[in-house]
Amino acid sequence: MYARIYGEATQDGGPGALEYAKPLRWLPTTPQGSLIIGIHQKGSWMNTYRKMAAVALAAGVGLSAAACGSSSTKTTPGTGGSFSPVLDPATKVTISIDCAPAANKPVESKQWADDVAAFNKIYPNVTINAKPMTKCEDPAPFTAMLQGHTETDVFYTYFTDKQQVLDSGAAADITKYVTPQTVPALKDIQPAVLALNADGGKLYGLPRTNYTMGMIIDRALFKRAGLDPNKPPTTWADVATDAAAISKLGNGISGYADYSAANTGGWHFTAELYGLGGRMVDSTGKKAAFNTDLGKQVLQNLYDMRWKTGGIGAAQMIKWGDLQAAMAAGKLGMYISAPDDITYMTQTLKGNASDYGIGPMPGTQGALTGGDDYYFKKTDTPDQIKAGIAWLNFKLLTPGKGQFQYDRNKTGGLPVGIPEPEFFAAGSPSLTADNSNKLASATLPVANYEQFVSNPVTPVVEPPNAQAIYKVLDGAMSAVLTNKNADVAQLLAKAETDVNTVLANS
Amino acid sequence: MTDIIEVGPIVAAVPHQRPRRTRTGGLRRNVRAHGFLIGAVACFALFSWYPMIREFIMAFQRTKRGQTTWVGWTNLQHITADPAFWQAWRNTIMYTLLALLLGFAVPFFVAVLLNEFRHGQAYLRILVYLPVMLPQVASTLLFRYFYDPGYGLFNQILHFLSLPGSSWLASKDTALISVVLASTWMNMGGATLIYLAALQGIPGELYEAAELDGAGVFRRIWHVTIPQTRLILSVLLLLQIVATMQMFTEAFLLTGGSGPEGSTLTVVYLIYNYAFNFNNFGSAAALGVVMLVVLAGFSGVYLWLERRTKEA
Numbered sequence: 001m002y003a004r005i006y007g008e009a010t011q012d013g014g015p016g017a018l019e020y021a022k023p024l025r026w027l028p029t030t031p032q033g034s035l036i037i038g039i040h041q042k043g044s045w046m047n048t049y050r051k052m053a054a055v056a057l058a059a060g061v062g063l064s065a066a067a068c069g070s071s072s073t074k075t076t077p078g079t080g081g082s083f084s085p086v087l088d089p090a091t092k093v094t095i096s097i098d099c100a101p102a103a104n105k106p107v108e109s110k111q112w113a114d115d116v117a118a119f120n121k122i123y124p125n126v127t128i129n130a131k132p133m134t135k136c137e138d139p140a141p142f143t144a145m146l147q148g149h150t151e152t153d154v155f156y157t158y159f160t161d162k163q164q165v166l167d168s169g170a171a172a173d174i175t176k177y178v179t180p181q182t183v184p185a186l187k188d189i190q191p192a193v194l195a196l197n198a199d200g201g202k203l204y205g206l207p208r209t210n211y212t213m214g215m216i217i218d219r220a221l222f223k224r225a226g227l228d229p230n231k232p233p234t235t236w237a238d239v240a241t242d243a244a245a246i247s248k249l250g251n252g253i254s255g256y257a258d259y260s261a262a263n264t265g266g267w268h269f270t271a272e273l274y275g276l277g278g279r280m281v282d283s284t285g286k287k288a289a290f291n292t293d294l295g296k297q298v299l300q301n302l303y304d305m306r307w308k309t310g311g312i313g314a315a316q317m318i319k320w321g322d323l324q325a326a327m328a329a330g331k332l333g334m335y336i337s338a339p340d341d342i343t344y345m346t347q348t349l350k351g352n353a354s355d356y357g358i359g360p361m362p363g364t365q366g367a368l369t370g371g372d373d374y375y376f377k378k379t380d381t382p383d384q385i386k387a388g389i390a391w392l393n394f395k396l397l398t399p400g401k402g403q404f405q406y407d408r409n410k411t412g413g414l415p416v417g418i419p420e421p422e423f424f425a426a427g428s429p430s431l432t433a434d435n436s437n438k439l440a441s442a443t444l445p446v447a448n449y450e451q452f453v454s455n456p457v458t459p460v461v462e463p464p465n466a467q468a469i470y471k472v473l474d475g476a477m478s479a480v481l482t483n484k485n486a487d488v489a490q491l492l493a494k495a496e497t498d499v500n501t502v503l504a505n506s
Numbered sequence: 507m508t509d510i511i512e513v514g515p516i517v518a519a520v521p522h523q524r525p526r527r528t529r530t531g532g533l534r535r536n537v538r539a540h541g542f543l544i545g546a547v548a549c550f551a552l553f554s555w556y557p558m559i560r561e562f563i564m565a566f567q568r569t570k571r572g573q574t575t576w577v578g579w580t581n582l583q584h585i586t587a588d589p590a591f592w593q594a595w596r597n598t599i600m601y602t603l604l605a606l607l608l609g610f611a612v613p614f615f616v617a618v619l620l621n622e623f624r625h626g627q628a629y630l631r632i633l634v635y636l637p638v639m640l641p642q643v644a645s646t647l648l649f650r651y652f653y654d655p656g657y658g659l660f661n662q663i664l665h666f667l668s669l670p671g672s673s674w675l676a677s678k679d680t681a682l683i684s685v686v687l688a689s690t691w692m693n694m695g696g697a698t699l700i701y702l703a704a705l706q707g708i709p710g711e712l713y714e715a716a717e718l719d720g721a722g723v724f725r726r727i728w729h730v731t732i733p734q735t736r737l738i739l740s741v742l743l744l745l746q747i748v749a750t751m752q753m754f755t756e757a758f759l760l761t762g763g764s765g766p767e768g769s770t771l772t773v774v775y776l777i778y779n780y781a782f783n784f785n786n787f788g789s790a791a792a793l794g795v796v797m798l799v800v801l802a803g804f805s806g807v808y809l810w811l812e813r814r815t816k817e818a
Contacts, residue, residue: 140782147787164785169572252656261762263783314655316676319762378572467783471590475768482676482766498589505584 085177087386093126095387097374099137099156099208100130107412115402119394126387136372137161146170153380154388157205159196159371160462171204172376177385178203183393188428196461197373206392208403209421210371211338212459213271213361214452215239220355221246221253221333232334232359232451236276236301239334239362243311246333254313255333256305257326258481262319265477266470270368270462271336272298277365280463286503288469291496299488303480316481324349327356336361338370339418339452342444346415353415357448360455369459371421399424399433406441417444419453465506472498558798564791581792585780591793593768594776597682598751601772604686605750610743613694617701618727631699638695646759649688650675653760675761678769685770689756697742704738705731744808748801754778773797 087093101108109132116128129152136156145151146168157165165171180186189207197205219229225245233239243255259265269290270280278294281287305311324341326332328349339358345351361367374392376385395402406416416438424431439446463469475498476491568577585591620630637645652659653674661671674684708731716726732739757763757770763779764771773793781790 140778143782143785146785167570167572167785169569260766261764263779264762314673314676316655316673317681317761317766465784467779471764471779471783474762474764478764478766478768479678482673483678501587501589505587 083176085179085182085386085389087123087126087383087390089123089125091125091383093381093383093387094129095126095154095380095384095391096129096131096152097154097388097391098131098133098152099374100132102132102134104134107414111405111408111412115395119391122394123387123390126390128391151377153377153384154374154392155377156208157373157375159210159373160466162196162199162204163464165375166199166204170375170378172378172380172385173202173204174206174376174385174389175201175203177382177389178206182386182389183397185393185397185399185424185430188424188430189397190423190425193371193423196371197375205373205375206389206397207421207423208372208374208396209340210369210423211340211420212367212369212422212457213336213338214367214457215334215359215362216327216337216339216341217334217357217359218327218330218332218355219357219448220330220352221249224249225255225333229357229448230451232357234360234362234364234451234455236272236297236362240301240305240309240311243305243333244309247310247313252313253331253333254315254326255311257312257315257318257323257332257335258302258477259318259320259323260474260478260481261317263467263470263474264319266473267368267466268336269298269473269477270466270470271361272301272363274366274368274460275336275361275363275457277363279460280469281499281503285464286500288496288499288503290473290499291492295492296488299476299480299486299491302477303486303488306481307484312481317478327351330355339420339449343415343418346444353444354448357451358419359451361457364455364457366460367457369461371423399430400437404434404437406437410441410443413443415444417442417446417449419449465503468502468506469499472502561791561794561798564787565795566788567791568788577788581788582796585789585793585796588776588789590768590771590776594771594773597769597771598753598773601682601686601753601770602747602750604683605689605753606743606746608686608690609693609697609750610746612690613697614701614739616694617698617705618731620698620702621705631702634698635695637692640692642692642755643759645692646688646756649684649691650760653684653688676766678766681761681765681769685753685756685760685765688760689750689753692756697746700738700742701735704735708734740808740812744805747804751797751801751804 100112103109112130116130119128120126131152133156137158142157142161143164145155146165149170151170155170178186183189183206193207193210194203197203197207215232215234217229217232222229222242225242225248227242227245233242239256246253246255259268273280273290273295276294276297278292278298279289282289302312323332323335323337324345327335328345328351337358342353342356342358345356346353374388374396376388380388398404403421409416424434472495476495479486479491480488565581566576566578567574568581569575616634620627620634623630655661655671655673655676658674660674664671672680675681712730712734713726716730721729752774753772754774757765757772757775758778761770763775774797777790777793777797780786780793
């Protein structure tokens with residue numbers, strides 16, 4: 001399925017081409033979050049993408065890549081010695097790395113151990129000290145870790161943590177170490193995804209996974225409500241109709257539900273606004289841009305479903321974890337999310353995989369994108385950085401190995417088939433190989449994700465000061481979902497004022 | 507006497523000549539005591555005083571790209587300009603007042619009631635104290651289920667009584683009081699036992715005399731119980747104010763922190779948000795200092811009232 005979709009896309013230059021707001025550097029995130037890293041519908045963009053990717057790689061990864069093209073050693077100005085991005089096999093190196101699977105995931109733990117053993121056959125000089133974690137990042141402990149400078153040599157972050165990590169002075173510049181020599185699939189990684197790990201023309205991290213948001217549905221409830229589970233709603237009008245039909249099943253079932261607490265309400269407001277084609281901030285990044293007809297539409301849709309059409313139930317102040325639990329329990333018809341929630345519901349909450357499908361983001365004008373990556377500690381030695389990159393390349397960035405070794409996942413009983421990660425560029429050999437491998441070992445009903453995969457929506461990154469903005473929008477989201485007398489226009493006007501104050505003070 | 511034995515027979519022979527007590531000599535003699543003290547002082551210094559001093563310093567600093575700079579009053583200006591600042595203070599004060607109304611009065615009257623029981627008082631004490639023994643997170647999450655507008659226990663009871671259900675945590679009008687109710691249930695056990703101990707220290711003759719004078723239950727409480735427990739009431743009132751103004755866990759777990767339209771946003775949650783969600787430790791520290799000043803003000807007022815009462 002993936003091979004066909006992306007293969008065709010690259011043939012005609014349709015879905016698969018990339019559009020960049022500022023494509024020539026590794027920092028193309030425009031203040032209003034309009035770094036568009038995803039798939040564009042116009043054919044002419046394919047060629048543009050390739051040119052831009054080439055230019056970005058040359059300019060960004062850059063100088064070191066060009067330098068290493070002809071020779072493995074090159075004098076680094078100012079250092080007085082020779083420099084090679086490749087780890088010297090004679091050098092003994094020890095690196096610590098977090099986000100290793102914890103004991104509660106025995107299959108993944110064994111895979112990790114096997115990968116370390118395989119890696120050590122290539123790099124016997126590298127010792128990897130893994131830090132197992134049940135959850136790779138919890139924002140509060142993560143912040144405390146940065147403040148205490150207790151991060152591991154190679155440490156896990158979300159894409160959205162970049163500013164926080166850089167402000168904490170925690171990350172090392174790895175620009176000169178990341179080359180086609182050290183990361184052979186580098187040319188296949190979407191430059192814009194790399195850009196999410198870069199700042200000021202410097203690269204600080206390498207991607208682990210990435211996603212775009214869509215609409216996850218409970219296919220069983222869709223069927224029971226007389227709806228077609230192969231056609232997840234793509235407009236908010238359809239969402240309202242389907243949600244009302246599902247809610248009529250009764251027994252505490254809610255057709256649709258949304259977050260409104262712990263800053264997640266603002267996060268979903270943003271996602272829904274992007275879906276309609278809106279943006280959270282203007283081009284300066286210092287002014288709110290959501291108090292528009294599109295912004296009002298987002299809140300009005302939710303208000304109507306909650307208070308008029310009956311598509312949303314009474315339980316509110318929902319935050320991350322609640323929706324997944326509700327859907328795994330068969331009490332929720334649909335909600336917007338990243339595709340990997342299906343993995344979570346299947347693997348952790350023991351939901352029935354065949355019940356879950358995913359469609360594109362309603363509105364289809366844009367989809368909030370996110371993901372995670374690994375950064376390198378500021379105090380890492382050059383050899384530790386080289387060893388870390390070698391490990392990440394082996395574990396995360398090589399098709400057919402590490403996280404992309406789907407046959408092993410299948411044998412181990414892990415879910416295979418989620419359309420994530422999606423950081424390899426459309427038409428690239430890495431993506432072709434990955435899609436083919438994934439299909440061959442799929443354990444999940446990938447046909448359920450057909451609508452999501454075959455209707456790609458342009459990914460859009462989060463706004464600057466995302467969490468502070470989300471906190472403000474939590475108020476508006478909770479208001480329309482809990483207050484029958486909520487005034488959408490008034491709520492948005494107040495949120496705009498508040499966000500402008502927050503942005504002015506940031 | 508002790509000194510004489512320690513310094514020996516020469517000094518003992520001249521009893522009216524005081525031995526010279528040097529500072530080093532004192533230290534040497536009390537080395538064991540000082541050794542014990544060092545551990546406690548070090549713990550306080552490291553985990554209480556140093557963080558407080560650091561907080562004051564951080565309130566005037568900002569860190570960007572790993573560089574920490576002095577920004578003067580900027581952090582304070584930023585937090586007061588934040589629209590959430592005043593809302594958080596309004597909610598915190600309202601929560602404190604409601605928590606005092608319920609969390610202060612209810613345990614007192616439960617204690618008075620318990621004190622009246624002649625039989626089974628021990629069992630009842632355990633029953634009242636039981637919620638305190640439950641992990642706070644567990645009991646808070648329990649209340650989250652109780653408050654669910656759909657299948658929650660409280661609405662089921664209301665429906666059973668043919669009464670309309672409430673939105674509880676899912677409405678800005680009822681969210682804060684719902685948090686107070688849960689908090690009161692969870693914390694009243696400790697206060698009740700303290701009141702009970704104070705009540706049991708009141709001489710029975712005072713009640714007998716009041717009864718002979720024709721005082722009813724409420725007059726006995728007003729004229730005997732409350733004056734006799736005034737000191738413990740004052741101390742608990744101060745502790746209650748200090749504790750309730752720092753409420754965090756209950757709102758964080760029950761409403762996700764802010765609640766419907768920010769109705770349960772408290773100052774401490776705002777501090778948490780600044781620090782751990784916005785990575786703005788300068789603003790978090792500044793708000794922490796403001797909180798400290800306010801709470802110190804309450805303590806000051808309490809001490810002043812206490813002194814005035816004694817003088818009167």
